[in-house]
Amino acid sequence: MLLLARTTPRDQVVKRTEGLSVFLVDMREALAGGGMTIHPIRTMMNHGTTEMFFDRMAIPASSLIGEEGQGFRYILSGMNAERILIGAECIGDAKWFVEKAVAYAGEREVFGRPIGQNQGVAHPLAKSWAELESANLLAFKAAALYDLGKDCGAEANASKYLGAEAGFTACENAVLAHGGMGYAKEYDVERYFREAMIARIAPISREMILNFIAERVLGLPKSY
Ligand SMILES: Cc1cc2nc3c(=O)[nH]c(=O)nc-3n(C[C@H](O)[C@H](O)[C@H](O)COP(=O)(O)OP(=O)(O)OC[C@H]3O[C@@H](n4cnc5c(N)ncnc54)[C@H](O)[C@@H]3O)c2cc1C
Numbered sequence: 001m002l003l004l005a006r007t008t009p010r011d012q013v014v015k016r017t018e019g020l021s022v023f024l025v026d027m028r029e030a031l032a033g034g035g036m037t038i039h040p041i042r043t044m045m046n047h048g049t050t051e052m053f054f055d056r057m058a059i060p061a062s063s064l065i066g067e068e069g070q071g072f073r074y075i076l077s078g079m080n081a082e083r084i085l086i087g088a089e090c091i092g093d094a095k096w097f098v099e100k101a102v103a104y105a106g107e108r109e110v111f112g113r114p115i116g117q118n119q120g121v122a123h124p125l126a127k128s129w130a131e132l133e134s135a136n137l138l139a140f141k142a143a144a145l146y147d148l149g150k151d152c153g154a155e156a157n158a159s160k161y162l163g164a165e166a167g168f169t170a171c172e173n174a175v176l177a178h179g180g181m182g183y184a185k186e187y188d189v190e191r192y193f194r195e196a197m198i199a200r201i202a203p204i205s206r207e208m209i210l211n212f213i214a215e216r217v218l219g220l221p222k223s224y
Pocket of ligand 1 (some may be wrong): 198201203204205207211223224
């Protein structure tokens with residue numbers, strides 16, 4: 001486990017992001033030592049997340065990553081990569097939802113014609129295509145900046161935001177295009193409905209992404 005922990009008390013540093021360090025923790029050792037306990041949280045997705053408790057957990061000094069007190073910078077860099085990755089995952093999901101819905105809308109006939117011939121069915125799918133393609137472009141821009149070692153915080157966050165929204169909306173559109181069959185396990189879209197929600201919340205909520213863009217990109221006053 002990568003663990004970010006405060007190693008210098010808050011009142012001894014100027015900024016609250018200073019004085020934090022990252023450790024690589026051997027979870028088997030930590031669990032055996034009794035300083036760490038994990039309680040699974042029952043969630044709407046399998047193995048969604050857990051609650052963790054630390055109580056005087058001892059770890060060897062060799063588990064420190066990089067320089068003491070610089071941990072927040074390291075975590076931020078990793079977070080940008082994670083955001084690009086999750087944005088890309090959501091875009092892949094969105095593509096699948098659109099393909100799945102288009103296939104169904106092309107073959108399902110009601111009143112003697114395929115339902116995809118109705119613009120009320122076709123337009124949401126076309127809109128999802130446009131949304132996922134634009135999210136994809138920003139994800140590639142963020143990935144290119146990351147690979148060049150350049151600052152990509154705004155692009156990484158925005159591509160995760162757009163990818164998650166495009167993925168969720170495409171999923172909703174896919175369920176709706178299937179009508180009542182959207183609820184049927186046979187068509188495989190219903191189970192994703194729960195999973196498509198998570199990228200809008202974790203590892204960072206869309207509100208926090210918008211706060212970041214408002215403050216760091218647009219220069220608006222801090223909201224907290
Ligand atoms: C399945 C799953 C897996 C997870 N995995 C991990 C993990 O591996 N590692 C990890 O560290 N965390 C993980 N998390 C936690 C996740 O990162 C947080 O749940 C998420 O960042 C939201 O934080 P919170 O739950 O504390 O919400 P809160 O901070 O309590 O916020 C609740 C709501 O209020 C909004 N809000 C709060 N403050 C503001 C503000 N100033 N402006 C606007 N809106 C605001 C939030 O956006 C959110 O919608 C996971 C969560 C889930 C559900």
